[in-house]
Amino acid sequence: MSGLSLPWSGPPFQPGTVWLVGAGPGDAGLLTLAALHALREADVILYDALVGADILQLARPDATLEPVGKRAGKPRPTQQAINDRLIERAREGLRVLRLKGGDPFTFGRGGEEALALADAGIPFRVVPGVTAGIGGLGLAGVPVTQRGMNSSVAFVTGHGSAGDVPGDLDWVALALGPQVLVFYMALRTIGTIAERLIAAGKPPMTPVAVASNASLPEQSVLITNLARAASDITRLNPGRPAIIAVGEVALIHNRLAAWQQVGPNGETLADGTGPTGPLRHLAPAL
Numbered sequence: 053m054s055g056l057s058l059p060w061s062g063p064p065f066q067p068g069t070v071w072l073v074g075a076g077p078g079d080a081g082l083l084t085l086a087a088l089h090a091l092r093e094a095d096v097i098l099y100d101a102l103v104g105a106d107i108l109q110l111a112r113p114d115a116t117l118e119p120v121g122k123r124a125g126k127p128r129p130t131q132q133a134i135n136d137r138l139i140e141r142a143r144e145g146l147r148v149l150r151l152k153g154g155d156p157f158t159f160g161r162g163g164e165e166a167l168a169l170a171d172a173g174i175p176f177r178v179v180p181g182v183t184a185g186i187g188g189l190g191l192a193g194v195p196v197t198q199r200g201m202n203s204s205v206a207f208v209t210g211h212g213s214a215g216d217v218p219g220d221l222d223w224v225a226l227a228l229g230p231q232v233l234v235f236y237m238a239l240r241t242i243g244t245i246a247e248r249l250i251a252a253g254k255p256p257m258t259p260v261a262v263a264s265n266a267s268l269p270e271q272s273v274l275i276t277n278l279a280r281a282a283s284d285i286t287r288l289n290p291g292r293p294a295i296i297a298v299g300e301v302a303l304i305h306n307r308l309a310a311w312q313q314v315g316p317n318g319e320t321l322a323d324g325t326g327p328t329g330p331l332r333h334l335a336p337a338l
């Protein structure tokens with residue numbers, strides 16, 4: 053693969069620089085040409101836990117791979133340690149690829165890394181990626197905006213630094229403001245999120261879509277509503293990672309599922325198949 057030329061010639065990846073690259077939600081087919089170019093040129097790749105083997109195998113065969121995500125039995129390095137490592141490797145004169153799931157600047161701490169590089173005087177480039185909150189939901193048959201349904205959307209993290217829902221969210225503003233709410237990292241906290249949104253005025257029957265492992269063979273979709281989202285998630289146990297959309301757009305999945313192809317042989321969301329294997333198309337709850 054790395055011997056083939058790309059149908060695009062990107063800027064050279066200069067020694068002593070860092071590229072902050074989004075790898076998309078998981079499937080290698082959702083990498084950008086710029087991300088593939090970076091994978092082929094990098095000397096060293098610092099990658100997160102959500103970046104899979106299919107993507108890493110596109111790296112230059114002699115590149116050094118450094119995992120910096122959460123791994124079984126090992127704590128994730130601190131953000132400071134990752135920032136320091138990026139700077140250290142760039143100062144060694146290497147082409148440093150920082151590869152992150154989704155988009156690097158969307159709940160990916162890419163902004164912190166960019167600031168650290170800028171402060172250290174290290175030249176860097178940003179390569180945006182397909183974020184789970186847009187592309188991942190799209191793969192699950194949930195358009196994040198739909199004319200006539202919503203003219204606004206908010207992206208929210210369901211996981212604050214203390215592990216629970218973030219303390220700085222304005223629940224009334226969220227409940228009554230944006231017509232669609234997209235929650236990252238919220239599978240564990242969805243019960244609290246739902247309670248707070250309902251208490252702040254969001255109707256309990258507001259549709260909810262939970263898209264798990266979007267783009268991967270284990271992809272699954274659960275359509276439920278705010279009042280029962282937490283109990284359905286406990287009962288049906290959709291996989292991680294999962295992205296959660298709250299709003300009318302969640303129901304569009306039901307109309308698209310019979311025709312939206314997700315499998316290699318044209319299998320649709322409704323067939324219960326994923327890109328290369330079974331899709332757990334969990335029981336619709338509405």
Ligand SMILES: C[S@@+](CC[C@H](N)C(=O)[O-])C[C@H]1O[C@@H](n2cnc3c(N)ncnc32)[C@H](O)[C@@H]1O
Nearest residue numbers: 077154155160183184236237265266293294295
């Ligand atoms: C630390 S955030 C990183 C987000 C990433 N930077 C992005 O733009 O998608 C991790 C969260 O992203 C979401 N996520 C990432 N990949 C996903 C996937 N393939 N399917 C569903 N959700 C995903 C989940 O909410 C997960 O908890």
